[in-house]
Structure formats: C-alpha cells, structure tokens
Amino acid sequence: MKNNKIIINVGLLVIGVLLGWLLFGGSSKEETDHNHDAVAETNQMWTCSMHPQIMQPEAGDCPICGMDLIPAASRSDGLLADQFKLTENAMALANIQTSIVGNGNSEDNTIKISGKIVENEEANAVQVSYFSGRIERLNVSFTGEEVRKGQLLATIYSPELYAAQQELITASSLKESQPTLYKAVRNKLKLWKLSENQINQIESSGRVKENFPVYATVSGTVSEKLVEQGDYIKQGQPLLKIANLKTVWANFDVYENQIDLFKKGQEISVTTNAYSNAAFKAKVDFIDPVLDTRTRTVKLRAVLNNKQNVFKPGMFVEGEIKGMASSKEQALMIPSTAVLWTGERSVVYIKTDPTQPVFEMRIISLGNQIGNNYEVKQGLNNGDEIVTNGTFTVDAAAQLQGKKSMMNKKGGKVMTGHEGHLGMENNSSVNVENHSNMNERVKVSKDFQNQLKVVFNDYFKLKDALDKNDVNNVMTESKRLLVNLSKVDMKLLKDKEAHGHWMSLEKEIKASATSISNTSNIESQRNHFKHLSSHLISAIQTFGINEKVFVEFCPMVDDNNGAYWLSREEKVINPYFGGAMLTCGEVKQVIE
Numbered sequence: 001m002k003n004n005k006i007i008i009n010v011g012l013l014v015i016g017v018l019l020g021w022l023l024f025g026g027s028s029k030e031e032t033d034h035n036h037d038a039v040a041e042t043n044q045m046w047t048c049s050m051h052p053q054i055m056q057p058e059a060g061d062c063p064i065c066g067m068d069l070i071p072a073a074s075r076s077d078g079l080l081a082d083q084f085k086l087t088e089n090a091m092a093l094a095n096i097q098t099s100i101v102g103n104g105n106s107e108d109n110t111i112k113i114s115g116k117i118v119e120n121e122e123a124n125a126v127q128v129s130y131f132s133g134r135i136e137r138l139n140v141s142f143t144g145e146e147v148r149k150g151q152l153l154a155t156i157y158s159p160e161l162y163a164a165q166q167e168l169i170t171a172s173s174l175k176e177s178q179p180t181l182y183k184a185v186r187n188k189l190k191l192w193k194l195s196e197n198q199i200n201q202i203e204s205s206g207r208v209k210e211n212f213p214v215y216a217t218v219s220g221t222v223s224e225k226l227v228e229q230g231d232y233i234k235q236g237q238p239l240l241k242i243a244n245l246k247t248v249w250a251n252f253d254v255y256e257n258q259i260d261l262f263k264k265g266q267e268i269s270v271t272t273n274a275y276s277n278a279a280f281k282a283k284v285d286f287i288d289p290v291l292d293t294r295t296r297t298v299k300l301r302a303v304l305n306n307k308q309n310v311f312k313p314g315m316f317v318e319g320e321i322k323g324m325a326s327s328k329e330q331a332l333m334i335p336s337t338a339v340l341w342t343g344e345r346s347v348v349y350i351k352t353d354p355t356q357p358v359f360e361m362r363i364i365s366l367g368n369q370i371g372n373n374y375e376v377k378q379g380l381n382n383g384d385e386i387v388t389n390g391t392f393t394v395d396a397a398a399q400l401q402g403k404k405s406m407m408n409k410k411g412g413k414v415m416t417g418h419e420g421h422l423g424m425e426n427n428s429s430v431n432v433e434n435h436s437n438m439n440e441r442v443k444v445s446k447d448f449q450n451q452l453k454v455v456f457n458d459y460f461k462l463k464d465a466l467d468k469n470d471v472n473n474v475m476t477e478s479k480r481l482l483v484n485l486s487k488v489d490m491k492l493l494k495d496k497e498a499h500g501h502w503m504s505l506e507k508e509i510k511a512s513a514t515s516i517s518n519t520s521n522i523e524s525q526r527n528h529f530k531h532l533s534s535h536l537i538s539a540i541q542t543f544g545i546n547e548k549v550f551v552e553f554c555p556m557v558d559d560n561n562g563a564y565w566l567s568r569e570e571k572v573i574n575p576y577f578g579g580a581m582l583t584c585g586e587v588k589q590v591i592e
Contacts, residue, residue: 046071079358084401086357086394094531095511096390098351101332101380110322111261113300114333114373115252117272117315120303123244125218129233130193133158136211138229140240145222147242154214154239164189165208172203220244223313245313248306250282252319253297262287262321268302269320272311279320280304332376338388339366339374340395340406341501341542347406349394351385359387359394361404374500392508396534400562406538442501444543448492453545454484455509456566459536462516463565466529466575467582474525478516485510501542508535526576530563537564540591548592554585564588 046056046069059069079085086096102112137155140147147153168185175182189199194212202209224241227233250270254262266284282302291298302319304311311317340347346366349359364379380386387394398405458481465473485506493499512532516525537551550567557563557576565575572585 080360082404083352083358083360084398084403086359086397088357090397091357093527094390094393096357096394097388098385099335099338099388101334101376101384101386102382110320111258113252113254113319113321115250115300115317115319117304117311117313117317118249118251119223119243119245119313120247120249123220123247124223125220125242125244126238127153127214127216127218127240127242128236128238129154129156129214130191130235131156131158131161131212132233132235132237133161133212134232135227135229138227140222140225143222143225147216147220147222149216149219151216152213153216155211156214156233157211161192161212162208162210164192165202168199168202169206169208214239216242218242218244243313245309245311246305246307248304248311248313250302250304250311250317250319252300252302253295254287254300256291256296256298259287259298262300266321269322270302270304270317271320272315272317274312274315275310280310332380332382333373334376334380334386335373335388336500337504337507338386338391339364339500339504340391341498341504347395348380349387349391349398351387354385359398361395361398361406362386390508391504392535392538393531395538396531396564441544442495442498442542444498445492446546448489449544449546451484451488451492452539452543453547455481455488456536456540456545456547456549458484459532459566460568462529463567463575466522466526467573467578469522469578471520471522471525474522475517475520478513481513482510482517485513498543502539505535505539505542509539522578527558529565529575530558533563533565537566540566544591548590550587551589551591552585553588554581556581556584 046059056069061067062069090096133156135154136157139152139154164185168189171178171182171185186199190196220242221244222240223243226238226240233239262284264284264287268282268284270280270282271278282304284300285303286299286301288299288301300319334348338348346364348362348364350362352358352360362379365377367375367377395406458477462474462477462481465477488502488506490499490502490506493502509532512528512535515528516532519525519528540549547568550570551564552567552572552574553562553564554574554576555562563576567573570587572583572587574582574584577584
C-alpha cells in the first residue's frame, strides 16, 4: 500500500508538471515579446486632434483643450533634425524664390561683376533761366517726358526784361547818333539768350512783350523738375534736368584684390534680368583711380548704346569679362533680401534638396555691402541654393515646426501656453519671457520706435476689422498702413545691420499689406494677414515700440498649421475665423 501511494504521488507530480508546462510553458516567450513591444511603444508619441502641435510621449489629456490624446502617426520623411519641408502650395502662395550662390568663376576664366545702370553724365544738361521772373506757364508736365532741342519749355514774365525792351525801343531811335548805346542794349538782350530775330521783331514792332519763352537747348528726357508753374525764379536758376539716354553708363564694383585684373579697353558682356536671353557688348571706358574706403571697391565703367531704350537708370546688371586668369579667390555675393539679422548674427535659409522644398537655417558672416548685395565671408559655398524672396515666411514656417530659426536659435518644440504657466495659480494668463525664442533687440532711437508704433496702430485697426468680417474696412486700414509705413525713416537707423534688417522687413510688410488692400475676399485677406503678422512681430521684437505687446497664436488656422497675430491685451480675440472662434488661441510671448 505504501508503495502504491508513492507511485500515485509521483504520478500526480509528473502530471502536474506536464500540465504546468502545457499551460504556462510559452509564457516566458510571450513575456519577452510583450517586453519588446513595450519598449517599442515607448517611441510612440501622442497628439491632440484639435491641437496637432502637442506631442507627448504617453497617453493623457490635451493640455490646451482637455481632449483625449490620440497616437500620432509615425512617419519617416528622411529629413535631418534641423530640416523642414514646405508644400508646393505654400511656396507659390508666399512667392518664395531661391537663387544659386555663385562667385563668378567659370571654366573659361570668366569673371562676373555686378553693377548698376546710371545716366551718362557727359550727355546730361541742366536747363536754366537766363533772366529772373515768374513762370507763367510750364510746358513740361512730368518727369520722364521727352523734349527736343528748340522745344518751348516755359513762358516767363520778367520785369527786368520788360524794362530792357523799352530801352531797346528808345535806343533804336538814337542808333545813328548814339550807336554805342544802341549796341550795348542789343548785347544785353543777347546775354539773356534772346535771338537776333526776337530782338529785331521787338525793335521793328515798337511793342514790348510781357512774357518771354524759354526753349530747350538740348534733346533728351526730363530726369528732374526743379520748379513748378507760378514759381518766382532768379537769373541762372535751374529749371529742369535733362538726360540724354541714347547712351548710358554701366557702373560696376570691383574688389580691391581684383583691380590688377582689369584695364581700359577690355571687352565686357553686359546682361540684365529684364532681358535674360540677351547680352550687350561694351568696352571698359573708365576705372576710378580712387578706392571707396567704405566698401573697399573701385568703380569700373562701360558706356552702353541705348538707342532702343533697353536700359533704364537704376537697373541692376551683370558684367562678364572672359579670358581672365586669376588664382585669387572671388567673393561670394548674395542679395540683401536673403539675409535676416538678429543682433550680431546673420541668417539665411538653404534649400538642401534641389528637387524638393526642403530648407535649413544657416548662420553666416557678412562682409562689405555693395549696392543691394552683401559679400559672404563665411557660412556659404559656391553653388549653394538659398531663399532670396519670402525669407521671413520661411523663417515663420521653421518656428511653427520647432526647427532652428531666427527666433529659435536651438530649435525644438515651441512652448505651448499651458507649458508656459504650469504651477501658476488660478490658471493665470501666460507671460512667456523666453528670450531665446525672440529676436535680439536692437537699440534704436525713440523717433524710429514712434514711427513704427504708428504702423502697429494701423495693424491693430486692421485686425479689428478682420474680427468683424468687415472687408471694406480691412482694405481701408491696410492702405493707411502702407502710407504710414512709407513714412518710417530708415535714416534714423545708424547701425548697418539694423538698416539692412529693416529694409528686408519693410519689403515683406509692404508686400503683405498691398496684397490685403488689393482683394475683397475675406479669406485671402486673412491669409495675407498671417504673413503681415509674422513680419511685424519680427519688427517689433527687433526694434520695439515702447509699449507692451502680446504675441498670440491659434493652432487651428491654415488647416491646423497655425498662425500668430499681435494684440494690445492678453484677452484672445482671434482674427482668423470672425465670430465663429473668437477666443481660440493663447498668448505665446509678451514683448515688453
């Protein structure tokens, strides 16, 4: 019996082990697989369907609206950490343009130099008045009008000429007895540029003319009107500047280390963006013997035949001189529209993929400014493709995607309003004093700040009109903004970088405001207002307006891409949806 019990117990033990193996033998593998899945799931990010900029490593509630977070779609777009991509639609809408950086070197030893068309000073003339008086009639209506030699330009009433005519009539009766007096009176009228026929006509008629004509002494184009009808003028006073544009000068800038490569008489091929498929031949006519100490360049001049009126003064041109062998490194030049300034830093955006709209911020070092171009000392290479138009729009896109930008030097996710006030009692409004996310303040005069403040006042009225869906008032306020923008005096900016920064910003602000003023479609107005806001935010962050301003943001604008705007108060009044979602948004920054 005892042996039977042992056998039974052993049998039960074996059966138990077998059942345990059958039931739980695969658990270790399952546990391992589960642990592996858990590790994999640690990379899963969670987002909010209403606020897609929210990204958290675990499930929970949206810190903005409280909705349940959903798994974020995982994707691999092959972009590096600091790169970001724009849609083709966004590129076209914002008129974003790029250009290849080149230093002018080529395989056939061609050197390229940049220049500008100016009037031929040798062919210019100033039309003056040879006697004093009042302009009774001015026959030149506008600058740019063509005049011919001998054409009547103006009619002048001159008291001294009136008296001189009376002297002539009196002296003519005494020419036999006092010929010297008679000749002196006639010569006096000749000095006032009266012709022999005019003098003879006065003498023979015996009548005094009240008004005298002024005729053009040369043919050409009126480049400047110096008087208006009704003005009183003095003897020798300039009336008009007349430019003969049958020939023009092309003035090029040559760097100090290139001077020895050029000489008078060299053949130069001149091209311009206005006629991209045409090249015009000329010869080097003059090389300035004096160096410009500010830009470290000398002027090289070529005379261009302009009988077909192809070249306009002020037009930018490029010159090519072939067969120039030089081991000296040529300077990289980029247009000022490509550069964003933040204090001591200069920033451009590189297009990293020639086939895709993929961009990345690049910090560069600038050298001399020549016209509307800058020399690049460091940061760019020959052949790089950079953004040359719409740079601020690209910068705004980088900010929204949490990439390195002018406002965000280190990149990373932009702080949300909720994160900005964690731990604050009673959910008080956000005051994000995050200076790493702001443009570096440039010290400027209060006069400049006050002029910029007037533009902001117009912007605020424009925003109020958008809040109310008032299309006509939006157009009116945008036009008023443009007028006051033109009154902002750049001469008040003494710093070169500040001057260049404002030039770029002013261009973008003007373009956005002009687009708003030219459309009566509220959606189009709001789309351009988004770009206007981005540029004005940069201007106020950089220069200040001596007033506290709130930067506010709504993530749902533009198909959940988000958009910023400026406000005088913490209370959120969203200009992008009218009355539908007036309170959607949050304060991102406070500009003190």
